Amino acid sequence: MEKVSPLFGKKAIVTGGTRGIGKEIAKMLLGCGAAVAICARSEEGVQKAVQELAAETGGRIIGGKCDVTDAGDIRKFYSYTDDNLGSLDILVNNAGIGIFRPVADLRPEEWYQTIETNLSSVFHFCHLAMERFRKGNGGFVVNISSLAGKNAFPGGGAYNASKFGLNGFTEALMLDHRADNVRVCSVMPGSVATEFFGSQNKADWKIQPEDVAEVVRMVLEMPERTMVSRVELRPSKPAK
Numbered sequence: 001m002e003k004v005s006p007l008f009g010k011k012a013i014v015t016g017g018t019r020g021i022g023k024e025i026a027k028m029l030l031g032c033g034a035a036v037a038i039c040a041r042s043e044e045g046v047q048k049a050v051q052e053l054a055a056e057t058g059g060r061i062i063g064g065k066c067d068v069t070d071a072g073d074i075r076k077f078y079s080y081t082d083d084n085l086g087s088l089d090i091l092v093n094n095a096g097i098g099i100f101r102p103v104a105d106l107r108p109e110e111w112y113q114t115i116e117t118n119l120s121s122v123f124h125f126c127h128l129a130m131e132r133f134r135k136g137n138g139g140f141v142v143n144i145s146s147l148a149g150k151n152a153f154p155g156g157g158a159y160n161a162s163k164f165g166l167n168g169f170t171e172a173l174m175l176d177h178r179a180d181n182v183r184v185c186s187v188m189p190g191s192v193a194t195e196f197f198g199s200q201n202k203a204d205w206k207i208q209p210e211d212v213a214e215v216v217r218m219v220l221e222m223p224e225r226t227m228v229s230r231v232e233l234r235p236s237k238p239a240k
Helices: 020-031 043-057 071-085 108-135 157-180 209-220
Strands: 011-015 035-040 061-065 090-093 139-144 182-189 230-233
Touching: 011 020, 011 071, 011 108, 020 035, 020 043, 020 090, 020 139, 020 209, 035 043, 035 071, 043 061, 061 071, 071 108, 090 108, 108 139, 108 157, 139 157, 139 209, 157 182, 157 230, 182 209, 209 230
Parallel strands: 011 035, 011 090, 035 061, 090 139, 139 182, 182 230
Antiparallel strands: none
8 A cells, every 4th residue: 555645645845846945845745635726936836837737747836926025925825725725734935046256246136136036935825824823733944045055156246145044943933833833944955957947957966956855755755753954955966
């Protein structure tokens, strides 16, 4: 008899769920029997991903356009998921951007865009998730961070700051709400073969998006008595 995943019947939100890591996480959750709501900036991209994921998995998936830098948009998206999913058990904060320039060349608007997308949006999504988790039986938050959140690199002023901040926020969130039956994990990949850095980024030696999704599955399926609070992922054999 095939074992039923503990994720079966759960309700999940995945931000930035139309491509790359986010899409693979949504696909994994659907494959485990969870219902999933995805969001991204492009309505066309969201609907395309919803159709593809529904066809691939046969799972229950919905999606909506959401600018994660806009708190009002985030509240609207939550209202949409409340109406269509009815509850929330899992939040995966995956949406992110990278703008890479030396600090002297980094425009202030690029700094704010990076911080708002990679860090402030996570606060807003988590803040609204906690309201729902407290009313229910708790929940799980997985924040997709990066090894750039502990290892700075040239040109990474905004990106490094956003991910260092995300790691600190994730740990504080865990400490604040573990007594509310909320488990929290930061997943920190190194080089992943997505289009994040352009098409040339899809090298065979890099971590694959589905590898990150598999780690998220393992984290979410841990017994409730145990919380994996941080995971670091690296390519086994990086290019020299």
